[in-house]
Amino acid sequence: MFSTSRSASPTGTTRPTSTRRLPALGAALAAATALIAGATAPAYAADPVPASTGNDILHPELDFAGSTVAAHEGVEDPTGVRPLDVTQTAGMDVSGWQGNVDWATAAANGANFAYVKATEGTTYRNPYFAQQYNGSYNAGLIRGAYHFALPDRSSGDVQANFLVDHGGGWSADGVTLPPALDIEYNPYGATCYGLGQGDMVNWIHAFSDTVLARTGRYPTIYTTANWWSQCTGNNGDFGATNPLWTAHYGSSPGTLPNGWAYQTIWQYASSGTFPGDQDLFNGAYDRLQALATG
Template sequence: MIIKSVLLFILSFSIVHGVWAQTILGIDVSKWQGTINWQQVSNSGKVFAYVKATEGMTYTDPKFLTNITNGKAAGVVMGAYHFARPDNNSAVQDATNFLNVAGSYTGNGYLPPVLDIEDINRNGGTTYLSDLFTPAQLTAWVQTWVTTVQNQTGVTPTIYTNTNYAGYLNSSLNVYGLWIAKPNTSPSAPPNNIGNWNDWQFKQYSWEGFVPGISGNVDLNVFHGSVDDFNELIGLNVENDDCSGAILLNSDSTCMATMGSVDDATSSGWPVAGCDLYAGNALAADVFYKFVATDTIQTISVNPSGDLDAVVSLYEGSDCANLTEIACSDNGGGFGQSEHLTATGLTVGQTYWIRVYDYGSQPPTDGNFEICVTYTSAGSEDISLSDAIITSSGTVNAGETVTAEVTQHYSGNSDVIPDVYLYYYLSEDCVLDASDVLLYDQDFSTINQADPSDEESQVLTIPAATTPGAYYILFVGDATQVIDEFDESNNTACAQITVTNGVSQDIYLSDASITSSTLVT
């Protein structure tokens, strides 16, 4: 992506010319900085910026979207922070507000999400968190917030606080990056007291900085680490760019999504997947995952957050040097469409590898996605049909159309399942066999435990050569058998129709006239 290329150039330029050595500088802002000229900020050498997104369970900073969008467009690496309000709300309420507003601005190319935990100065008064919570209570609140956000985004949050609370919070939180407030210090001097943390990630070294493009004072920050460290933090070093670095996914009964991206991935040089029909020179910049099968049937779901047109393939073998493709999914739906690959006949306990890349010759502008692996044990799911009716006339001429409707239902506990196809047949006896005529096979339901029913309707053409008589429209649910059901007997339903000989009948009038005098007195 252009923004990331700019970032790498800035950092490389800085090192070569000795301007900052490896000191990576940034700012943090909120609505109080007003309208910001982000291009000037970028030109001044500020590499990153944190933007206030939310506070408490309802508040959204009115400048958040403008700042994070314009900052990224100017080449600044952006991140979002949340001002904690444990005095009023639960950690889950606060986290939910942040995720609803800023959840899309996490992951590759962004700074980690931040929880700002400090005393609350509002309306001329100060609420001291240490008066309201013991260290254990406040630690539990913070832990719940960071866990909730990490589970949703797949990114480990950073905690912003001052020296007082860095020592007040329990050491169990020091597994999270620390952004320590140390105003009136030098960007090159390490903080002298970081409480229960062993290391620090960012330091806020001034509350009264001046930066071109911003009117008035602004907070100044420095990153603790090298260029490689910074790039790794924001996801530019793609961990799973090669098969050997494949990320291990858990197989669950429901989709437990992991964030992923093909941004900045490179091609492994492998042949394109078997289902990839792109005729040009495919870029195939791929990333890799692996999982241990917990069922003979597993579904791999990839849900893009942007314009990724994902190709998903599955491999088996002893290691990365000896893999064979066994399944593939490319639905042809285009940019941003989800892919669901259901593989059958797997061996429980065996490791399988997943490869994901973008279709075509050009990378997407946003290659981020969520991926999960799910299983459904045999006997726990079912597809059934109900309410089969003919909504047009039940008598139809051969060669003409009839409108048929049915409701397809899902019973089970899966959040994501493959498209469940519904086929329509013309049948003499409402029993599916070789004599039945397939009328339509492109209708499907996107059903799951959250949305278990879908009403389907199709206009069907009765073949012109059909012999007049009584027939049924035979509906067949899960016609492609993507669900391992506990009851296959309820997959069909019928609605009766009568087919006539195809000669339209009508009553009409003609030759109207007056045979007596046309003058009446």
């Protein structure tokens, strides 16, 4: 079940391995809730998507959930994932690196959910997003969209709006996961993007609060305990509101970031049965549906 091998890109190259509120949040949340009540799952209406509209993101196809983790934290070599206390539900996450995904095969092999990279910074949109997001839904997977954060490029609210505007919405349809924030080691420079710990916490709050105001859901946060400790000062503000998607390539989820008593999703390997990264939802399938329903 666990693999540490690298996977190939479509071109054959090798992949490197306290709750705050905005002042008007109550009104915004009420409006968002009214809009999504009773909604059904729409297909993502794809429009022409450039790989990037700027040259400030040099290799967006190499920036995905976990793309920086192994280099900074290493990879254990266990004989397999250790059984956890509760039933686990298998899933995956993909990005533009995987290109067009064979979702029917992924579903047949046991994938129940998927997170799909939608955006990065404020200039990159995954050109395969429509195929991956709509395709996973058509194959029967519960799916959601995630954003690769670049906190040194623009504010959290600006990047949250970019995500929601380009596929990172949410609908109360039972098959759409809350949008996710992928915040990890900087692939372009200083680990914490040049932000102090307090500024980083404020950035994450701004992103989270904006997603809540726009969609009615707090975003899932993807990160690691080590990065979180370094770059937020081990802040504990988010555990009561934001689901945790933690990365640890080993036989167990390991230490969790401060504030969370358990992980909602554990990314345990960068390759394996499914295309992309391998994930486990911490619960049975009906609990995954409950997360999607909100």
